[in-house]
Structures are given as structure tokens and as C-alpha cells.
Amino acid sequence: MTLAEYRKRGGLEAARDEEHVGEAAHAEKHPGPLEYAQIGLILAVITGVEVAIYYLGLAHTLLVVGLMVLSATKFSMVVLWFMHLKFDNRIFSTMFILGFILALSVFTVALATVGGKLV
Amino acid sequence: MAQAVGTAHLETSTGLDNRKLLMWLFLGSECLFFGSLIAAYLLYRDRSVTGPYPQDLFDIPFTSVSAFVLLMSSVSMVLALAAIQRGNVRGMQIWLFTTAILGLLFISGQAFEFTEFNHEGLSLSTNLFGTTFFVLTGFHGAHVTIGVLILLSLFTVSLQGRIQQKDSLNVELAGLYWHFVDIVWIVIFTLVYLIQP
Numbered sequence: 001m002t003l004a005e006y007r008k009r010g011g012l013e014a015a016r017d018e019e020h021v022g023e024a025a026h027a028e029k030h031p032g033p034l035e036y037a038q039i040g041l042i043l044a045v046i047t048g049v050e051v052a053i054y055y056l057g058l059a060h061t062l063l064v065v066g067l068m069v070l071s072a073t074k075f076s077m078v079v080l081w082f083m084h085l086k087f088d089n090r091i092f093s094t095m096f097i098l099g100f101i102l103a104l105s106v107f108t109v110a111l112a113t114v115g116g117k118l119v
Numbered sequence: 120m121a122q123a124v125g126t127a128h129l130e131t132s133t134g135l136d137n138r139k140l141l142m143w144l145f146l147g148s149e150c151l152f153f154g155s156l157i158a159a160y161l162l163y164r165d166r167s168v169t170g171p172y173p174q175d176l177f178d179i180p181f182t183s184v185s186a187f188v189l190l191m192s193s194v195s196m197v198l199a200l201a202a203i204q205r206g207n208v209r210g211m212q213i214w215l216f217t218t219a220i221l222g223l224l225f226i227s228g229q230a231f232e233f234t235e236f237n238h239e240g241l242s243l244s245t246n247l248f249g250t251t252f253f254v255l256t257g258f259h260g261a262h263v264t265i266g267v268l269i270l271l272s273l274f275t276v277s278l279q280g281r282i283q284q285k286d287s288l289n290v291e292l293a294g295l296y297w298h299f300v301d302i303v304w305i306v307i308f309t310l311v312y313l314i315q316p
Contacts, residue, residue, distance in 0.1 A: 033201045040194035047190060053181045054313050060211055064314055071309035074190075075302050082197045083298045092143045100148025103154030110158040 003042055039081050046074050142292050146299045153303050157310060158260060160251040165316040173315050176236050185228040186308045188262075193301040194220035195272075196294045206284040212277050214291035215290070217268040218297065222263055229260045252311070259307060262300045269293050 031039075050070050053063065080086040085093045131137055164173060195217040202210030233253070241249045274294055276282055282289060 027314070030204065033198055036194060036201060038195045040191065042185065043190050047183070049238055050309070050313060051179065054179060061247075064214060067309050067313050071305055072229060074305045078298055078305070080195060080304050082193055083295055093141065095140070095143040095147045096150070097147075099144075099150040102147075103150040105152045106151065107158045110155075114162050116223060 030084060031081060036081070039077055043074055043077060046070050136288060137194045138292060139288065139295075142295050149299060149303075153255075153259070153306075156251075156255040157306065160255050162309060163247035163251045165248075169246050169247075171236075171239050171241050171248075173248060173252075173311075176239055176241060177312055177315070178232070179194055179312060180233075180314050181228070181232065182308065184220065185225055185232075186304060187230070188221050189225045189301050190303050192225070193223045193298050194217045195221060196297045200287065200290050200294050203282065203284060203287045203290050205255075208277060208283065211282070212274060215277065219267050221275060222267040222270065222297075226260060226263055227266065231257065233257075246260065255307065255311070259300070259303055262303070266293075266297050266300050269296065 050067060053070075056063075056109050058066065081095070085096065133140065140288065195214045199211045199214035199218060202208075202214055233256075236249075241252075243250055243253045270293060273290060
């Protein structure tokens with residue numbers, strides 16, 4: 001909107017009204033409380049499974065793989081549903097995923113070069 | 120079950136709210152911050168010359184309860200957001216306060232754990248495990264503390280009637296920060312506590 005258009009339409013208040021109409025027009029679907037509660041329940045169960053397999057006495061490699069998969073599942077569920085990346089604009093996902101990939105790269109390179117071990 | 124939620128279509132070059140964009144950019148940078156601290160911990164945890172070592176100290180049942188408490192605080196946080204997005208200010212206040220209490224419970228648990236470890240002879244300067252462990256979990260605890268302060272501020276402001284449905288973005292931004300703190304703990308709980316050398 002140009003300054004002339006802005007003044008013609010009535011200034012700040014009119015612009016705000018227009019913005020609210022825009023909000024309604026661009027409404028997105030976020031989950032409701034019931035779905036959030038269901039996801040919370042799944043997350044609680046996964047945490048229980050994590051602790052249970054810790055005490056199962058599995059082979060170390062198997063334990064690590066199992067725990068990593070469960071942890072990644074929890075991480076993804078929180079990011080996608082609770083932080084709404086599944087529903088929001090992709091620019092937000094890009095911001096976060098770029099940071100995450102960069103962190104993962106530093107993590108991997110540091111462990112690989114200095115000799116740290118996960119398993 | 121889904122609900123319609125208003126999202127900003129603003130007069131910005133992206134059409135998105137700059138505050139939300141900035142929050143995601145900040146969280147992306149925080150990934151690098153915590154990624155580096157976790158990598159440093161994994162590099163040095165089993166290079167200590169003297170004890171105590173992780174396997175001598177970690178109390179998995181206790182930490183599991185702490186992890187569960189923080190996870191449930193994420194649920195209450197998202198319920199606070201869902202409430203305000205539907206115009207339910209009272210519901211938002213209840214869930215915000217619940218989240219802050221769960222956060223405080225988590226911090227209390229961490230303070231108890233740190234004290235116990237200290238009694239067992241582990242401090243920031245005892246060995247490499249102590250240094251990297253306390254720096255990593257200490258920074259996370261500081262983030263949780265800041266999150267609790269943000270939640271309590273929002274709660275206080277809402278009691279004054281200054282948060283309505285149209286201000287739901289403020290709650291959403293606080294929620295994004297809080298959920299991030301939770302996902303960092305999801306990673307720490309697995310890599311630091313459950314997977315030991």
C-alpha cells in the first residue's frame with residue numbers, strides 16, 4: 001500500500017481492520033485441544049517405552065538405535081504439532097531446519113574428527 | 120478435531136509477522152548452541168582421569184520423572200494457546216499457570232540433582248565429565264528459568280485483562296520458546312542420561 005492509498009483509506013485504523021480481514025481470510029487449521037491431548041498421551045507412552053528399554057538389557061548398539069528412533073519421534077511430534085510447523089508457513093520450517101542441519105553437521109564433524117563416540 | 124485460527128497476513132515483504140519469523144530464526148540459532156554443547160559433552164564425558172563418572176551418579180528413575188514433567192508442560196502450553204485462540208482467556212490463564220508450575224517443578228528437580236551430584240564430589244572443575252555436564256544442563260536450566268519468567272509475566276499481564284484473543288501471537292511466541300526448551304531436553308535425556316558409554 002502506498003502512502004497516498006494509506007491516507008485515502010483512513011490511516012492506521014483502516015489498515016488494522018484490513019489486516020484483521022486478512023487474518024480471517026488466511027485462517028489456517030491448527031489442531032484442537034483433544035488432538036493435543038492425544039499427542040501428549042502418545043509422547044508420555046513413548047517416554048515410558050524409552051525408560052523401559054533402558055532397563056531391558058539390550059545389546060548396546062540396539063539400545064542406541066532404539067532410543068534414537070524414539071527420541072527423534074518425540075522431537076518431530078513436538079515440532080510438527082505443538083510448534084505447528086506442520087501447519088504454518090514453510091519459511092518458518094526453513095529457518096528451523098537450516099539451523100538444525102547446521103547443528104547436526106557441527107555435531108557429526110566434531111565427533112568424527114576428535115574421536116567422540118555415541119555407540 | 121480442528122479449529123480455524125487467524126494467522127497474520129501482514130504488510131511485510133514476506134506477508135508473515137516479523138516477530139514470529141525472528142523467533143524461528145532465534146530457535147534455529149539455538150539449535151547450533153545446544154548442538155555444540157551436546158557434542159562437547161559426548162566428546163569429553165569418558166575422558167575424565169578421575170571420578171565420579173556418569174554411571175556412578177545418574178538416577179534414571181528420577182530424571183525420567185523430570186523429563187515427563189517437562190513433556191507434560193509442553194502439552195499444557197499448547198492447550199493455553201488453543202484456549203486463547205478460541206477466546207477463552209480463563210482457560211489460557213489456567214494452562215499458563217500450570218505450565219509455569221511444571222517448569223518450576225523441573226527446575227527444582229534439576230537443583231536437587233545438582234546438589235546430590237555435588238555431595239557425591241562432582242563439581243564444575245572436578246573432571247571433564249563434570250565441566251561438560253554442568254555447562255550443558257546448566258544452560259538448559261537457565262533457558263527453562265527464563266521460560267518460567269516469561270510465562271509468569273504473561274500470566275500477570277493476562278490477569279490485568281491485557282491479553283485477548285487478538286493478542287494470541289504473544290502466547291504463541293512464548294509457546295515456541297517453551298516447546299524448544301522441551302525438545303532440547305528430549306535430546307539431552309536420550310543422549311546424556313539413557314545412552315551411556
